[in-house]
Amino acid sequence: MSEKIIKIIEEVLQVPTGTVTMDTKAEDLEAWDSLAQVLIIGEMETRLGISIPIDEAADITSVEELVRRAESM
Amino acid sequence: MKIAVLSNTNTDYMVRILSQQADTWKPEGFGNVMGALLNPNSSYHLYMPQLTFLFMDVMEVINHETAYEAAEEKIAGWFSDLESGIYENAVYYIADAFLTGEEGKVMADPMWESRMEMLWNEKLRQFAAEHKNVRVFPYAALIRRIGMENAFSEKQWYMGKMLLSMQAQKLLAEEILHRTEVEERTPKKVLLLDLDGTLWGGIAGEQEEERGEGIVEEQEEESEEGTAGGQDEERAGRFAGEQGEESADDTAKKQAERKTEGGQKNLPEIELSDDHTGLIYKNVQRMIKQMRKQGVLLAVVSKNNEADVLPIFKEHPHMILREEDFAAKKINWQQKHLNIMEIAEELNLGLSSFVFLDDNPTERELVKQMLPEVAVPDFPERAEELPEMMRQIYRTYFESAYLTKEDLEKTEQYIGLAKREAFRKETVSFSDYLKGLQIKITRVREKEHLERLHQLVNKTNQFNLTTKRYTEQEMADIIADEKMRVFAYRVSDRFGDYGITAIVIVNLREVPVIEEFAMSCRIMGKQIENAVLYAVEQELREAGYSVLKGIYIPTAKNKPVEKLYPSLGYLERERDADGKIWYTIDLKEIPAREFEAEMVDGR
Numbered sequence: 001m002s003e004k005i006i007k008i009i010e011e012v013l014q015v016p017t018g019t020v021t022m023d024t025k026a027e028d029l030e031a032w033d034s035l036a037q038v039l040i041i042g043e044m045e046t047r048l049g050i051s052i053p054i055d056e057a058a059d060i061t062s063v064e065e066l067v068r069r070a071e072s073m
Numbered sequence: 074m075k076i077a078v079l080s081n082t083n084t085d086y087m088v089r090i091l092s093q094q095a096d097t098w099k100p101e102g103f104g105n106v107m108g109a110l111l112n113p114n115s116s117y118h119l120y121m122p123q124l125t126f127l128f129m130d131v132m133e134v135i136n137h138e139t140a141y142e143a144a145e146e147k148i149a150g151w152f153s154d155l156e157s158g159i160y161e162n163a164v165y166y167i168a169d170a171f172l173t174g175e176e177g178k179v180m181a182d183p184m185w186e187s188r189m190e191m192l193w194n195e196k197l198r199q200f201a202a203e204h205k206n207v208r209v210f211p212y213a214a215l216i217r218r219i220g221m222e223n224a225f226s227e228k229q230w231y232m233g234k235m236l237l238s239m240q241a242q243k244l245l246a247e248e249i250l251h252r253t254e255v256e257e258r259t260p261k262k263v264l265l266l267d268l269d270g271t272l273w274g275g276i277a278g279e280q281e282e283e284r285g286e287g288i289v290e291e292q293e294e295e296s297e298e299g300t301a302g303g304q305d306e307e308r309a310g311r312f313a314g315e316q317g318e319e320s321a322d323d324t325a326k327k328q329a330e331r332k333t334e335g336g337q338k339n340l341p342e343i344e345l346s347d348d349h350t351g352l353i354y355k356n357v358q359r360m361i362k363q364m365r366k367q368g369v370l371l372a373v374v375s376k377n378n379e380a381d382v383l384p385i386f387k388e389h390p391h392m393i394l395r396e397e398d399f400a401a402k403k404i405n406w407q408q409k410h411l412n413i414m415e416i417a418e419e420l421n422l423g424l425s426s427f428v429f430l431d432d433n434p435t436e437r438e439l440v441k442q443m444l445p446e447v448a449v450p451d452f453p454e455r456a457e458e459l460p461e462m463m464r465q466i467y468r469t470y471f472e473s474a475y476l477t478k479e480d481l482e483k484t485e486q487y488i489g490l491a492k493r494e495a496f497r498k499e500t501v502s503f504s505d506y507l508k509g510l511q512i513k514i515t516r517v518r519e520k521e522h523l524e525r526l527h528q529l530v531n532k533t534n535q536f537n538l539t540t541k542r543y544t545e546q547e548m549a550d551i552i553a554d555e556k557m558r559v560f561a562y563r564v565s566d567r568f569g570d571y572g573i574t575a576i577v578i579v580n581l582r583e584v585p586v587i588e589e590f591a592m593s594c595r596i597m598g599k600q601i602e603n604a605v606l607y608a609v610e611q612e613l614r615e616a617g618y619s620v621l622k623g624i625y626i627p628t629a630k631n632k633p634v635e636k637l638y639p640s641l642g643y644l645e646r647e648r649d650a651d652g653k654i655w656y657t658i659d660l661k662e663i664p665a666r667e668f669e670a671e672m673v674d675g676r
Binding site: 041046 | 083085086223226228229231232233235238239240532
């Protein structure tokens with residue numbers, strides 16, 4: 001699961017494979033802005049069927065948290 | 074070619090993809106479509122795009138009016154406004170309708186969505202018919218191609234007003250680039266068609282032996298040509314060999330088919346019918362016929378006996394293309410490139426306007442070598458791939474940005490087109506438009522909105538003159554500080570309330586200086602900044618100050634406000650090495666400020 005999520009994030013941010021790791025946080029990468037956040041949450045739902053509640057969606061801004069949320073579902 | 078995308082939904086991702094491949098205008102925010110079009114000084118107009126793509130979520134345009142009459146009025150109003158915002162020397166693509174919206178899910182009338190879409194599409198069709206430079210963008214067809222569940226994302230919509238998924242935005246970006254290319258290129262004019270294996274399956278010439286000889290002949294001709302050196306000869310020869318083997322295999326199958334099919338009296342047995350492979354060829358002919366109706370000239374280039382094939386054109390019940398559909402016919406045993414040169418002469422057209430379609434790789438190779446100007450697309454192995462090949466040929470070579478009058482005259486379906494419905498012709502100026510928005514700017518008590526103001530200052534990147542960031546505590550201190558003055562505003566218009574979206578922080582310790590001026594991109598492009606700044610200037614002047622200072626600190630994102638102070642009459646005083654600029658204005662001589670908004674003190 002974590003590989004799939006990281007792949008989506010790298011695709012959204014348009015960064016080379018390997019740039020995003022489990023330790024990456026939104027603040028580490030300039031490309032991870034609010035637009036990217038919308039795309040990441042949206043694509044996780046469209047492609048992986050992981051629906052993060054909208055009230056939390058803007059605040060889950062690290063790879064680790066995203067993966068944790070995904071795995072708890 | 075400079076392009077721009079305007080939408081009342083968030084299409085930032087699409088814009089980002091586009092800007093990697095074309096000169097693309099970067100909007101500040103989204104939604105202010107008419108603002109960008111009607112304001113001659115908008116960053117959109119200053120960019121001078123030659124091609125503008127308008128994607129309107131129709132539900133937003135009709136402002137969720139579910140009654141037809143009310144919706145129709147909104148749509149008419151939108152096109153009427155658009156009339157004033159478009160320039161003759163630019164080209165506009167407007168998306169057709171694909172209605173989305175929650176109301177649709179509980180609508181008792183199952184035709185409601187399609188009727189609403191029709192309202193938009195009908196107006197759009199008329200508008201495009203009236204304007205040479207306005208075209209329809211096939212948005213709905215693209216959505217249907219990938220399916221609604223892949224095209225839309227509710228989560229993205231609610232999180233960021235982003236209607237379309239990444240996949241859909243990528244697809245639209247591709248189509249935009251395709252249209253851009255179509256606008257720039259000169260389309261081909263003539264489609265040269267082989268017959269056997271191209272317009273129908275099988276071989277019209279009766280005897281298998283004859284066909285065999287034909288191939289041997291071709292091989293000999295190839296080597297006699299001695300065209301472009303040994304390697305090419307070898308390749309051409311190999312193709313001929315392969316073709317020979319294929320035909321030998323195929324003939325046995327076809328013989329068997331013929332026996333079962335029965336076929337027409339006196340006509341050669343070919344695959345062209347209403348079933349199976351025969352239907353594929355028939356449908357490909359329908360596609361070619363449609364292209365002819367849209368102005369593509371057709372010509373036959375076939376190695377055959379006229380006596381074998383002309384009866385097919387005249388009498389075969391499943392032939393869609395008839396003799397009169399062809400501008401030229403070369404049915405003989407002469408080499409094809411010679412025939413093509415003759416056709417070019419007869420039609421008085423350059424070879425670069427020709428596309429040559431033939432299932433035989435030997436013939437394709439020969440034409441490629443002898444006439445490099447002629448476009449020679451590949452031909453698929455399987456019959457079922459033919460319709461997709463034809464679609465690609467149309468898109469790659471023949472699709473034109475618009476059909477000319479001459480093209481249209483050939484087409485029955487356009488006869489009697491569009492009795493021009495008069496769009497409201499009176500011009501709408503930008504200030505009329507703003508007046509119509511009924512903008513209201515309300516000063517709010519800053520203490521009561523600490524959290525929002527902190528967020529506004531720290532999250533705003535585009536309309537932010539200094540991009541200073543504050544902690545919540547620093548913000549609270551500023552608000553409490555008597556030597557600091559905070560101006561915070563709530564903005565609304567007839568489409569809704571945008572919330573607290575503008576803030577100015579002035580430091581009064583020495584000469585008053587605007588330390589921070591930030592506005593949400595949701596309210597940009599409506600001259601609201603003029604109104605806000607005017608209010609600040611008035612208040613300070615009345616408090617007895619005579620000069621006001623402004624600061625601009627450039628960042629990667631605040632280019633849209635680079636010229637804000639000078640455009641409002643502020644004078645540059647100082648500029649340091651990293652681009653930070655200090656401005657001043659004499660508060661007793663403030664020039665007239667243009668804006669259309671009602672200012673309210675809500676404190």
